[in-house]
Amino acid sequence: MHTTEHDWTTTPITAELLFGALELERTAHGVLPHRLPAWARIQCGDAELAMTQAQPSGVRLAFRTRATCVELDALPTKRVYVGAPPRPDGVYDLLVDGRLVGQGSVNGGTTLIIDMTAGTAEERPGPVGTVRFAGLPDGAKTVEIWLPHNEVTELVALRTDAPVEALPDRGRTVWLHHGSSISHGSDAASPTTTWPALASSVAGVELVNLGFSGHALLDPFTARTLRDTPADVISVKLGINVVNKDVMRLRAFTPAVHGFLDTVRDGHPTAPLLVVSPILCPLHEDTPGPTEFDLGSLGAGVLRFRAAGDPAETANGKLTLNAIRAELARIVKQRAADDPNLHYLDGRDLYGSADCAELPLPDGLHPDPAAHRRIGERFAATVFAGNGPFADFGARRPGPAHRR
Known part of the structure; x- marks a missing residue:
């Protein structure tokens, strides 16, 4: 030892x-x-x-x-x-x-x-x-x-x-983030190079990362956890796992999103709250879930995923990423009339078609280390700087250190 x-x-x-x-x-x-x-x-x-x-x-x-x-x-x-x-x-x-x-x-x-x-x-x-x-x-x-x-x-x-x-209070903004495996850091090279860690470093804020691989599913207990966790600014990146797991259709998705946001607002009534839709993922842009392992690729020693849903079922409310983005944008616009601190970001602004052509998703779902860096730097520049929704909370702004 x-x-x-x-x-x-x-x-x-x-x-x-x-x-x-x-x-x-x-x-x-x-x-x-x-x-x-x-x-x-x-x-x-x-x-x-x-x-x-x-x-x-x-x-x-x-x-x-x-x-x-x-x-x-x-x-x-x-x-x-x-x-x-x-x-x-x-x-x-x-x-x-x-x-x-x-x-x-x-x-x-x-x-x-x-x-x-x-x-x-x-x-x-x-x-x-x-x-x-x-x-x-x-x-x-x-x-x-x-x-x-x-x-x-x-x-x-x-x-x-x-x-x-122990550290003295560093006086930094606490950024509370929830998302899927991409927020968790799947395929990033190391813990400080996941996109949320990179964004927090650029922005000079304290990160609390509640990105759960495969489990950004609008669970009520996750919403209550966000509600009860001290934070200055909050972002929730929603949608891809709902498609991956094929857990709900549009009829259930809409009230589930409202309920999730209602619960977060119960604990953080005025904090800047950002809803982020999925980044580009060609597998599921217009094809619903579930997502399955590609066993053919696995047999060749390569881990890849495939979309197993039927695009024809979207007429009956099955969810695709395009459908989810449209609904999240509509929900945020509706709620923002009474909640001026609620904001929306299209995930394709962080990683879109041009990025996918240059830095394709190696397994069909997850960004590689270079794409994590691009997403993190773009999030910091779009959200924590300029006219972004968290711009007043970026580097050297006051805020409590987070220690639990």
């Missing part, structure tokens, strides 16, 4: 040092960050959601220290898909005073073996591992360790060669 050339300080991992998580669960090994509170988790028995919300996208340890060497013991859960190419280990990004200075991964951990054709999952236990960052600049500084956005991570121990103290 750790080496002995330093006089180590071990600091308990508490909520005071953790940003972006809504709850910490005490485990046999340490603590497990959650992005949904326990009361919300028990309202849905879906094992995929339980895993997704525990993948710490946007969650980071942050503290002040003079340390030049930092070690973090962790127990990751690594996914292996039968028949698919091996997944890379989750990446930890270490920032000093906002600048990326190191990356690493943790070996060992639990292995979750998923057989998509059989619909089974087997869990195999493994050991705690360590990620180590040495050679950090001397002197007092702010250190952030962003946890792997796509790997469930139990935090076991934090060691440094100098004492650690």
